[in-house]
Amino acid sequence: EDQVTQSPEALRLQEGESSSLNCSYTVSGLRGLFWYRQDPGKGPEFLFTLYSAGEEKEKERLKATLTKKESFLHITAPKPEDSATYLCAVQTFSGSARQLTFGSGTQLTVLP
Amino acid sequence: NAGVTQTPKFRILKIGQSMTLQCTQDMNHNYMYWYRQDPGMGLKLIYYSVGAGITDKGEVPNGYNVSRSTTEDFPLRLELAAPSQTSVYFCASRSQENEQYFGPGTRLTVT
Numbered sequence: 001e002d003q004v005t006q007s008p009e010a011l012r013l014q015e016g017e018s019s020s021l022n023c024s025y026t027v028s029g030l031r032g033l034f035w036y037r038q039d040p041g042k043g044p045e046f047l048f049t050l051y052s053a054g055e056e057k058e059k060e061r062l063k064a065t066l067t068k069k070e071s072f073l074h075i076t077a078p079k080p081e082d083s084a085t086y087l088c089a090v091q092t093f094s095g096s097a098r099q100l101t102f103g104s105g106t107q108l109t110v111l112p
Numbered sequence: 113n114a115g116v117t118q119t120p121k122f123r124i125l126k127i128g129q130s131m132t133l134q135c136t137q138d139m140n141h142n143y144m145y146w147y148r149q150d151p152g153m154g155l156k157l158i159y160y161s162v163g164a165g166i167t168d169k170g171e172v173p174n175g176y177n178v179s180r181s182t183t184e185d186f187p188l189r190l191e192l193a194a195p196s197q198t199s200v201y202f203c204a205s206r207s208q209e210n211e212q213y214f215g216p217g218t219r220l221t222v223t
Contacts, residue, residue: 101154
C-alpha cells in the first residue's frame with residue numbers, strides 16, 4: 001500500500017527564518033510527487049510536480065527537491081503570507097487514473 | 113476563468129437524508145476526481161472518472177455514487193447520509209500537463 005508521511009505536523013517560524021518541510025513516501029513505483037498549498041476554507045492549490053530523483057523546482061521563496069525516498073519543500077526567508085497547510089501527494093504507475101495519494105500535511109505559521 | 117466550481121459551499125443533513133454535491137469544470141479536462149478531507153487527515157479518493165460515461169471507485173467509495181454524463185459535470189450523490197460522512201468534499205480535474213486543479217470544497221455536516 002502506498003504511504004505518504006509528512007513532518008512536522010505543524011511548524012511556527014518567525015518572518016525571515018528559513019526552514020524545510022519533509023515528505024517521505026513508500027510506493028511501488030513513483031510516477032510523480034506533487035506539492036500543494038491549502039489556505040483555510042479553500043481547495044488545494046498546485047505548486048510543483050517532481051518526476052525524478054535529483055529534480056528541483058523553485059517558485060518565489062519555495063524550492064522543492066526529490067530523492068528516491070523523500071521530498072523537501074524549502075522555504076527561504078518566509079513571510080506571513082506563506083502561512084498555510086502544505087500538502088504532499090504521490091502518483092504511481094499502478095494508478096489507472098493517475099490519482100493522487102496525499103499526506104496529512106504540514107501546517108505552517110509565519111509570525112511577523 | 114472559472115476553473116472547477118462546486119455547490120453548495122455548506123450543507124447540514126439529517127441522518128438518512130440524501131443529497132447531490134455538484135461539480136463543474138470549464139477546462140475540457142477528461143479526468144475528474146472526488147476527494148474527502150477529514151480534520152488532520154490527507155485527502156482520500158472517493159470516485160474518479162476518465163471521461164464522459166466512465167467512472168470507477170477510489171479508496172473510500174462506500175455510501176457514495178457518481179455519474180458523468182458530460183465532460184463538464186461530475187456530481188457526487190450521497191444516499192442515506194451517516195455521521196461518518198461529515199467531511200469537506202473536494203472535486204478536482206486533471207490537465208494534460210498532469211496537474212490537478214481543485215474546487216473550493218463543500219463542507220458537509222450530518223447530524
